[in-house]
Structures are given as C-alpha cells and as structure tokens.
C-alpha cells in the first residue's frame with residue numbers, strides 16, 4: 001500500500017507502464033485523471049504481513065543492521081495481492097546480537113516527526129526502552145513500499161504495520177524465552193526490554209534470545225496480544241524527536257550539509273522562462289574566476305516535464321562561493337519559449353477570471369442551482385483570488401551525487417527517494433536499481449522536495465565531470481525554479497432561503513493544474529485537485545453545482561502544503577461569512593444551520609465521488625457531525641460569539657475538512673491606525689482521529705497557523721514577461737515572529753476514529769478566518785490574497 | 794592572509810577577503826551548523842557571534858572578521874548545555890530544525906546582553922530570524938525559559 005497524493009502526486013514509479021515514459025495523451029485533463037484513478041484503485045481490505053527477512057534478502061538494507069542480526073519485515077498487503085509475490089516490507093525491525101533494537105525509518109523527516117513517530121509505535125508494542133532504540137534512515141528502494149512522504153499520511157497509512165511488527169517481535173521473543181526455559185509460553189512476558197518468567201524469577205535480555213527467536217515461525221495476527229492504550233508509555237505521551245539534540249548542537253546533517261571527498265560545488269543558471277532552451281553560451285570570463293574548474297551544459301526537459309531537470313549551464317568550482325561568483329560571469333543566450341514569454345500575472349488574472357465567468361466542467365451537481373438561485377430574494381455573488389506561491393523551505397534544495405561505472409549514489413533532502421531513483425535513472429539512462437538514494441534530513445519540504453529535479457542535476461553533473469558533485473540552490477534559484485502552488489480564481493453565487501439556510505450554491509474555480517506537470521498542456525484539475533475543497537462541500541444545500549474552468553500553465557505547477565484546499569477554503573468560507581452577514585447572523589450560526597443534521601455525506605448522489613485522499617468513504621466518511629463538533633468547540637474556546645468586534649479588533653473563524661481531518665480555527669486580529677495587522681490569538685480545534693505524538697501534532701497546527709498567516713497576509717509570486725519577479729525574502733516575505741500569531745491554542749479532540757492527516761489540514765482555515773477577522777475589525781471585505789494588497793484603513 | 798579565531802581556535806585564511814564568512818565556515822572548516830538560507834542577511838539561518846555580537850555570516854566578509862573571535866553553534870557549548878539549547882530541548886521547539894541553530898545563536902546573544910528580556914525585546918531581537926515551519930511561539934517561550942534557568946527572570 002502506498003500513500004496517496006494529497007500534497008502527494010503519483011510518483012513516476014507508481015504510474016502504469018508508459019505514463020512515466022512520457023506517452024502523449026489527449027489534451028483534456030480527463031484521460032490523465034483516468035490514469036490516476038487506475039493507479040489509485042480502491043485499496044480497501046488491507047492486511048499487514050510480517051515475515052522473517054533472511055540474510056540473502058537483506059542486501060539493500062546496507063549497513064543498517066549488524067551481521068548476525070535477526071530482522072523482521074512488516075508490510076501492508078491489499079486483500080487480493082499475492083503475498084509471496086508482492087511482499088515488500090515498509091519497516092524493518094532488527095535485533096542485533098548484543099540486544100540493540102534497530103528500526104528503519106522509511107519515510108522522510110521534514111519537521112513533522114514521522115521519523116520518530118513510526119518507530120515509536122514499534123517500540124511501544126514491542127515494549128522496549130525507546131531511548132535505547134536506534135533509528136536507521138532507509139535508502140530509497142521499492143522494497144520498502146511507498147516512501148512518498150506527502151499527503152499527511154505517514155502515520156495514517158503505516159501505523160497498523162508498526163503495531164503489528166512490534167507485537168510480533170514481542171511474541172517471538174517471549175516464545176524464545178519460554179522454549180529456552182522450558183516453561184509455558186503464556187507465563188513469559190517482555191516488559192521494558194526485559195524478558196521475565198515471574199514464577200521462576202528468570203530473566204533474559206533481548207540479546208540472549210535473538211538467535212532462538214530468529215528460528216521461530218512468525219505468528220498469525222490472531223495470536224498476537226496488542227497493548228491496551230492504558231498501558232502505553234510512549235504513544236500519546238510527550239516524547240522528543242530523535243534528532244532533537246543534534247539539531248540544537250548543529251550536528252544534524254541536512255542535504256545542504258552533505259559532502260563527499262573530492263567533491264565539486266555546482267551553481268546552475270537555468271532558463272528564465274518556462275520550457276526554454278539555451279542557444280549559445282560564453283564561459284570565458286567564468287573560467288577566470290578563482291576556484292572555478294569547469295562549466296557543463298545540462299540538457300532541458302522533454303514534455304511532460306514531470307520532475308526532470310530544467311536544463312542550463314552549471315559552473316563547477318572548489319567552493320560554493322566560487323561557483324556562485326563564476327556563474328555571475330556567464331554570458332548566455334536563451335531561445336525563449338514564445339508561448340510562455342508573454343506570461344504576466346495581471347493579464348493572467350483577467351484570463352482565469354474570464355474562465356470562471358463562463359460555465360466550466362461540472363464536478364458536482366445537485367438539484368437545480370440556476371432555477372433556485374433565480375427564485376430566492378437574498379443572494380450574493382462574489383469573486384475571490386489567490387496568487388501563485390513558492391514553497392520556500394528554509395533549506396533551499398541541494399543534492400550530492402557520485403557517479404561511477406553506470407551506477408550513482410545520491411544524498412539529498414527528498415520527500416520520495418524512489419521517485420529520485422526513477423528521475424535520476426531516466427536522466428542518466430540507468431536502471432532505477434542502480435541509483436542509491438540516501439535521504440538526509442530535510443530543512444522543510446512542504447511539497448517542494450517531492451520533486452527531485454535538483455537531484456537529477458547533481459547526477460548528470462557527476463557523470464559529466466567524473467567527480468562527486470554537490471548542487472546548491474541559492475534562495476533565488478529556489479524562488480525562481482519552483483513547482484509553484486497554482487494561482488486561482490474563484491466565482492461564487494449563493495442564495496439563502498426564508499429560514500436563513502443556504503439554499504443554492506455555485507462554486508467555480510480555475511487554476512493551472514498539477515495535471516500539467518504530468519501531461520503537457522492539461523488545463524483541468526485532476527480528481528485530486530477538484531476533490532480538494534471544490535466538490536467536497538458538506539453543507540446540506542439542496543441546489544449546488546461545482547465547476548472547474550480551464551487554465552493553462554506557464555510555469556511548473558506543484559503541490560504545496562494543503563494544495564487546492566488553500567484557495568478553495570479561502571473562497572468558500574469567506575463567502576459563507578459574507579452570506580452570514582447578509583443573513584444577519586454570524587458564520588458559526590449560518591454554517592451550522594446550513595450544515596444540517598449530523599450525517600455522512602454521499603457525493604455519488606450528486607454525480608461525483610469524494611476524492612477523499614483516495615481513501616474509501618467507508619473507512620473515512622464525510623462526517624458532518626465531526627465538523628460541527630470542532631466548530632462548536634472552537635467557537636466556545638475562542639469566545640467567538642461574545643467578542644466585541646470593531647474599532648480595529650475582530651475575530652474570524654472557519655471550519656474545514658481536509659486530509660480526512662476536521663479542523664476549526666478562530667483568529668483574533670488587531671488592525672492599527674496605519675492598517676498594520678497583528679494576530680494576538682489563534683484557537684484551533686482539530687479532530688484528526690487517534691494520535692501517536694500529541695506534541696508533534698500540536699506543533700504541526702502551530703506551524704500551520706504561521707504558514708497560513710504567510711499565505712494569507714503576504715505570500716505572492718508573480719510573473720512578468722514569463723519571468724518570476726520575486727527572488728528572495730525581501731520580495732517574497734514569509735511571516736516573522738512579530739507578524740505571526742502571538743498565542744496559538746491547539747485542542748486535539750480525544751478521538752477513537754482512524755488516524756488522519758496532521759501536517760496540512762491546519763493551513764486552509766487560516767486565510768478565511770483572518771479575512772473574516774479583518775472584516776469584523778474594519779468592515780473591509782478582502783476577497784484577494786495576499787491581504788497586504790488591500791488598504792485596510 | 795587573514796587571521797581569525799573560530800570557537801577558540803586560531804585560523805589562517807589565505808584566500809580572497811571578500812569571501813563571506815558563511816562559506817568559509819561551511820565549505821572549508823566543515824562547520825555546517827551555520828546554515829545557508831538566503832545569502833542576503835534576510836533570514837538569520839547563518840547567525841554566528843563575532844566578538845559576542847550576533848551577525849549574519851552570509852554578509853560578513855572574512856576581511857571584516859579579521860582579528861576577531863567567532864563562535865558558531867558548534868562552539869556555543871561543546872555538550873549542548875547552553876541554557877538556550879536546554880530550553881529548546883525542553884520545549885521541543887524544533888520542527889525541521891534547519892533554522893534553529895541560527896535562532897539559538899541569536900537568542901544566546903540577546904540573553905548575554907539582556908538577561909531578562911521583555912516580550913517586545915525578544916520580538917525585536919528575533920525579527921531577523923525566519924522559521925518557515927512556524928515555531929515562533931515556542932522560540933519565544935524557550936527564550937523566557939532559558940532566561941529563567943540562567944537566573945535572568947525572577
């Protein structure tokens with residue numbers, strides 16, 4: 001089982017044969033959507049499988065385990081899979097002869113804590129001292145199953161396998177002791193790393209039992225005993241992330257920190273306009289710069305561009321600084337792509353509003369919107385706009401590659417090492433298996449580092465120079481060579497019935513789709529894009545239609561934390577706030593009334609189906625009761641209804657379901673006499689199902705409040721003559737301490753429901769809540785992001 | 794030739810005095826705790842102490858550092874027991890962790906001069922340090938915590 005998209009997209013290796021090779025498809029989004037649907041066929045009925053991993057099957061695990069270790073592998077199988085053929089463990093749990101417990105982390109760590117939370121579950125069920133467990137980062141290999149760390153799904157998708165792996169190993173160690181001591185198995189217990197037979201007071205360490213345990217058959221799930229949650233020592237408790245001490249002492253190694261002996265540093269000048277080619281280059285001045293060794297031309301991509309390198313000229317030098325200096329002296333002549341060189345943001349804005357002011361592709365239809373809207377007396381129309389955004393992870397992309405004899409080893413901060421194998425393999429013309437991808441820590445990812453174009457560059461340069469090469473993105477390179485979060489235009493119409501409830505809703509949006517990254521020229525969103533907030537509207541509204549209008553891409557489009565939910569939630573909840581005002585009530589009252597009775601919403605009745613992060617609605621229903629609950633609780637915690645709005649002070653609130661989680665966030669803003677905005681308080685109530693590490697979940701929602709503040713208040717990428725205008729934090733600001741919420745109160749709902757997403761769902765609620773708070777404070781409606789563009793006083 | 798002291802050790806640099814301290818620390822001395830985030834003095838990831846003052850090493854040339862004492866995160870406390878580091882761990886401040894060395898160096902310089910900072914002084918001092926993961930509320934709390942632990946706040 002693999003993690004589905006969300007912020008994730010099908011990594012090339014997950015596509016059916018042909019798709020990754022660049023098959024040209026028809027120019028509508030539909031055929032690609034069909035492909036994606038095939039890839040993401042229903043995966044209900046999953047079961048976990050645990051097996052002993054014999055020595056001859058451990059080669060790719062490298063040095064993760066000492067010689068003589070006993071290794072168990074755990075995997076999730078879909079119901080109809082042939083267990084023997086498809087057995088690909090996601091986690092390996094090893095016991096070294098000295099008793100050391102080693103757990104592989106197959107997901108990437110970019111700040112969410114998954115490198116800690118998944119191994120922690122194994123340690124909990126195994127019942128060993130967590131502080132004595134060694135976590136080994138896995139290399140990229142399809143034998144790990146999906147490693148695509150995206151879509152807020154690391155815990156959600158793998159937690160069952162982790163529980164079962166731990167419980168299986170505990171069972172086998174207890175059995176081993178029973179056999180050794182010749183006592184009934186049921187009388188032996190493993191607690192906190194020690195195996196004990198209470199009656200005879202015999203005890204053994206894990207190291208003493210490893211060789212016996214390794215010979216035992218793997219028990220069936222039915223034989224296992226899982227710990228009751230009341231006995232948990234780690235799950236649900238305060239636990240530090242495994243890398244914490246290294247982080248605060250500067251010893252943690254990120255991609256930018258990697259080095260190999262004899263390595264050259266590369267700085268690359270890339271095409272200024274999307275899909276353009278180099279005509280000629282002159283590097284004579286560059287080569288005079290001290291420390292510069294050579295330059296190398298890198299070929300550009302072929303459409304669809306996917307994660308391929310963009311091409312350009314690399315300057316290779318003895319130090320990062322020398323490479324950057326040499327690059328400034330390059331004289332390059334580009335043949336700019338005529339279709340994209342005219343791309344300018346103001347004109348494009350007109351274009352996509354043109355798109356949403358016409359009927360689009362219907363992605364959900366219920367009742368008769370046009371008739372109903374014509375018939376109601378209280379109604380509203382509004383347009384909303386959200387700009388293009390760059391991810392700007394604190395660590396700009398970087399990668400080290402070492403090519404030798406048809407094989408390449410890379411070290412990089414990547415969200416999906418298997419997609420690195422595919423992308424690099426294709427770039428070099430070698431098999432994916434001949435690409436070894438070591439995953440470093442990620443200095444933030446947010447979706448940028450699922451696209452390994454920068455790793456392909458390093459690999460190509462290493463092959464060309466015969467030396468290890470490190471590609472360093474500057475911040476300018478990062479901002480100007482992103483896979484951007486799409487700019488979006490939304491057109492809304494809504495009518496209110498006599499009882500003060502939402503009666504009719506038209507929700508149209510147009511944005512250059514992620515689909516265009518995988519299918520050249522695609523203009524419509526994939527199911528996952530329209531599924532993020534456009535058709536999954538949970539109100540009990542009798543007449544509604546969601547439509548997606550076409551939009552062309554002129555840059556590479558990617559997925560950024562919370563993806564299309566960001567602009568769709570901004571439009572929908574801002575519009576609900578406006579309708580509430582028209583109705584003479586507030587957002588909370590109007591929302592709850594329009595939400596209707598607690599129920600599971602079935603989109604198939606409206607000619608569509610919930611994308612639902614590619615999970616079945618049986619497992620993860622669209623539950624309005626959970627949404628109602630978080631909104632009510634958030635309103636109560638924040639004092640929303642009693643707040644005195646006006647005179648530069650206001651409170652706003654929004655509730656939204658995304659990544660299978662239910663979130664409500666209230667924001668208090670102060671607007672000073674000059675229109676400056678500060679955010680003294682944010683209250684979030686999050687129902688994300690069961691939780692492994694509550695502190696990391698809280699941290700994700702605190703971080704999302706800040707990320708959402710940047711997105712709402714100041715984030716904007718624009719293009720002029722096909723070129724990205726912004727370049728660094730002076731013109732692409734992200735929130736600083738003073739601009740960020742001063743206090744963030746996060747309440748995690750105590751839930752027994754399935755684990756759902758934590759990394760992303762805190763973001764989409766922020767922009768509409770801030771905009772509503774600003775209206776409450778000033779009477780100014782903001783329908784365009786970023787808010788800094790609107791004069792508030 | 795430029796002579797500087799890095800974490801108490803004398804160093805001689807033979808190259809161009811225009812080279813930013815950041816790249817000398819990272820590429821030559823392999824002190825990679827000092828991070829690259831923007832190269833323009835805008836993010837604070839590269840913060841080090843120059844004669845005790847917090848500076849952005851990406852815009853500090855080696856010639857301007859000549860003869861001075863430089864402390865990087867690796868030299869702040871060899872064992873990670875500086876009150877800021879302890880407070881950072883206690884409050885689980887870090888998410889991805891990339892900005893945190895710079896944040897800690899900035900905070901340590903603040904507390905060295907202003908052992909009992911007010912909220913406004915913390916905001917002011919930390920204004921140049923970005924955290925894209927959004928750990929600001931915990932950084933703020935950790936500075937107060939470190940101040941308390943060091944006897945600054947009573």
Ligand code: FES
Nearest residue numbers: 830831834837851
């Ligand atoms: S790298 Fe020096 S301030 Fe950003």
Ligand code: FES
Nearest residue numbers: 889890892924926
């Ligand atoms: S912890 Fe990730 S940038 Fe600060």
